[in-house]
Amino acid sequence: MKRTSLNLVWVMTLLSGAEAWADAAAPTVNKGDTAWMIVATLLVILMTIPGLALFYGGMVRAKNMLSVLMQVFVIFSLIGVLWAIYGYSVAFTEGNAFFGGFGKAFLQGITPDSLAATFSKGVAVPEFIYMAFQMTFAAITPALIVGAFAERVKFSAVLVFTVLWFSFAYLPIAHMVWYWAGPDAYTDAKAAEAAAATAGFIFQKGALDFAGGTVVHINAGIAGIVGALLVGKRTGYGRESMKPHSVTLTMVGASLLWVGWFGFNVGSNLEANGVAALVFVNTLLATCAATLSWTFAEWIGRGKPSMLGGASGAVAGLVAITPACGFVGPMGSIVMGLVVGLLCFWAVTSLKHALDYDDSLDVFGVHCVGGMFGALATGVFASPALGGAGVYDYVANAVGEFDMLAQVTSQAWGVCVTVVWSGVVSFLAYKAVDWTIGLRVPEEVEREGLDINEHGEQAYHL
Template sequence: MGIDGGDTVWVMVSAALVMLMTPGLGLFYAGLARKKNVLSLLMQCFIAIAMISVVWALWGYSLAFGPSRGGLIGGLEWFALSQVGSEPNPNYAPTIPHTTYMLFQLMFAIITPALIIGAFAERVRFGAFLLFLVAWSTLVYSPIAHWVWGVGGWIRSLGALDFAGGTVVHISSGVSAMAAALVIGRRIGYGSGSMEPSSPVYVILGAALLWFGWFGFNGGSALASGALASGAFTATHLAASAAALSWMLTGWLHRGKPSSIAVASGAVAGLVAVTPASGFVGPQAALIIGAVAGVLCYAAVNLRAKIGVDDSLDVWGVHGVGGTWGAIATGIFADASINPAGANGLLLGNPSLLFSQLIAVAATWAYSATMTIVILKVIDLAVGLRVKPIEEMIGLDITQHAEYVKP
């Protein structure tokens, strides 16, 4: 088919938009954290860009998208980007250079482990965090990406759909976040001391950058500039808007005041939920997916708080639950007339797609949780996960980085 200039530019711009999401995530998390840990969260998100980029180039991309080994993992034929050049790979993106496709997928690989940071914010050693980035990206992200998106991957062969990362990105990170919160334990003072967010302004700004970048996240996953990208772009915006409203209204009814953090969190929940469906559903379904996500994720966040798990910045409630709903909703609302590469869902007479989606969800939940627990236990035995109690009380900005945010 050959390289198409318009498609290439669109995917390159989309990759840049998705890259911007990780610093945006850093701002979002920094605003939710206490002031003494603001820089540590920004640092963790920023270093993830550098660390995962090197891992992806050396072996991560090959494990995720290289020639399949039994549908479970890619081989190392593309180690250090060997055989990944300017010619398109027709199995993945026939109209853009293979390197462009690799870079676009890299941005997803970066933000996924960065999302988990919110679960163990304010209490993990920086060195241990770096080890976690490498191990989790290699042992969790790359295998799941291969299952779902890789040629020969077993979930892809099953017929399950994930347009832009509902299972690969959001369920994997959200479930891993819950596992991490349980393994690492609560922050000192959780449930008794103040855990008030340092800056709702940072939260709103971070959410705005995430929303902006998500147009590349979902729209770019069409891998071409055209009607499919436009449809995914539209679905993305409408779902985010519906979820921002439904979360805000639910919180308003529940707590008596409309919160700025509620609006920001709701928008992110809607973006998460529509991610797997964005290239397979129309605007009406996107509105429903978003509206349900706002209420469902709000309930999940409150449930998490009620049972006392210190998933500090609610990664599980937003990404784990939102991604799960989005994957299931894809099985309900998918419409093959919107994207012939997909399939019809339950409402259009195809219950088998919903069944495939449920299998994909269950497998991702089980594998992500199990492997995350193993990885964290090994790192804890090797170097220790948590900072010392006195360091945690002082704050990670000072104790881990010798820097602080001036008043």
């Protein structure tokens, strides 16, 4: 009898210990992290509607103002629904190296208790807010594309193209770059190898993209230039004035983009901690530096600094720092901002003129060129020797050794795969739309304006 009691105590002790161990091993959810992610998601919504809409809207002619606002507004709404139906599942569940699966289609299996991994072992956030946060990225990306062919494409064509491009360009690129098993899977070298084998293709290549340099900016920029070339130039381009109808609204939009971008970049850390503070500082400094470099380049090259140039420089800085913001140091972010301001100014003036294409709102010159520079520069300025944070080794639970050449090579993989994949999908999607419902509005509609003809209303009644 005594022996039985001892055995019972021993078993109960084991069960109690196992329960305590399970509680310790279970991921923790911090209310501060959750609250920050809700705010960050709202900030990305702000940077799209109204930020991007006003930034683009102010740069077109008055007769096309509402068409741009409508395209951004409805694309955001359309992607929100598609993201819940199948987008989140395809991008962020395990499948193969290029596509996820449909295990979470229609958000099945996700409850208020479901968790999503962060970048710290044992720390998670509610999956619902992670899903919503990632949705805002998916929504702003195709909205960026419309700036390349603004003022001349049918509203119906924009929507059909958006569905095709989102499904076959955005989702696989997002999966290739960002899908991984999470830090808790990296317990030892063997487990790390097994976990890495389930990650996206570009992730496996070692490319760093903290907040969307490849997924958002290069992806959208390539789709934009392909569209601009296939659709053709605006009627009267190069012969008639096509100046922005309201630089004031463009400045307001750029300012909202800048504010919202802190949600975009800092929110991508998924936690409210010291790294989030570093991301905030890098985002701020790179944007300031790029604004200055573009402004002074224009001042020297054209004799006068313009508000449109200053706003464009700010966006260029935001684009460049996006992939790097969690990996580089503050001085690295300033250097990146100074360089990208000059680079993008050259791209939207000299390069655009030399190649003679009509990218209406310079999506390629700012987002693609700036995004490619930012992605490659991440491989340089992430170096701890240059003040960067390096790359974390989750097996050793410490920052690993940094090989700049190897990292730049990995970054080049991300850039090249994104360019090729997005370019091919975009070409096929544009062609499919053109062969079915047609891409471009008739010339008389373009001359009169898309607002009154496509939407039956006008932005201004003067």
